[in-house]
Amino acid sequence: MKRSVILATATLAVSLFALPMFATTVPSVNANNVTATVVGSCKWITPLTMAFGNYDPFAGAATTQSTSVNFKCVKLTTGGDTYKVWFSKTAGNMLNGALTLAYTLTDNGGTALPITAGAAVTVAGVPGLAGAGYSYTVKGSIAPGLDVTVGAYTDTVVSNIEY
Numbered sequence: 001m002k003r004s005v006i007l008a009t010a011t012l013a014v015s016l017f018a019l020p021m022f023a024t025t026v027p028s029v030n031a032n033n034v035t036a037t038v039v040g041s042c043k044w045i046t047p048l049t050m051a052f053g054n055y056d057p058f059a060g061a062a063t064t065q066s067t068s069v070n071f072k073c074v075k076l077t078t079g080g081d082t083y084k085v086w087f088s089k090t091a092g093n094m095l096n097g098a099l100t101l102a103y104t105l106t107d108n109g110g111t112a113l114p115i116t117a118g119a120a121v122t123v124a125g126v127p128g129l130a131g132a133g134y135s136y137t138v139k140g141s142i143a144p145g146l147d148v149t150v151g152a153y154t155d156t157v158v159s160n161i162e163y
Helices: 002-022
Strands: 042-046 063-073 084-087 091-096 099-107 133-142 159-162
Touching: 042 159, 063 159, 084 133
Parallel strands: none
Antiparallel strands: 042 063, 063 133, 084 159, 091 099, 099 133
């Protein structure tokens, strides 16, 4: 028992002696850098959602709908930066199983949507988090008099931002 008390006392003495040795701070002589890179990116605020609602095949006029896609991008890196949009298709068939319902998509002026990055349309807006962002109007149409089966039809169109 005496031996274990002596060891404990010796360990305590070494611990108390060693503490002040390692508490010394040596100043750094290096210049330390802090860095970050902001990457160009955009985010959809309102993605493309085209809801035609009820389609009446007996109506004499086309069923139409208009919506806008909205996105925000980081601030411009140079004065010549542009932001553009394009879509995966200008027309298609909404599906209900094997059943189809044809539709078309155009821009605000009635021109078919751009479907390649090379044909992408420049969109005006204000960049940055506090900026208003960018908006592009898409119009959709289903022709009158289509002989289709009752049901809910859907399709997918991919919207792209080029910057």
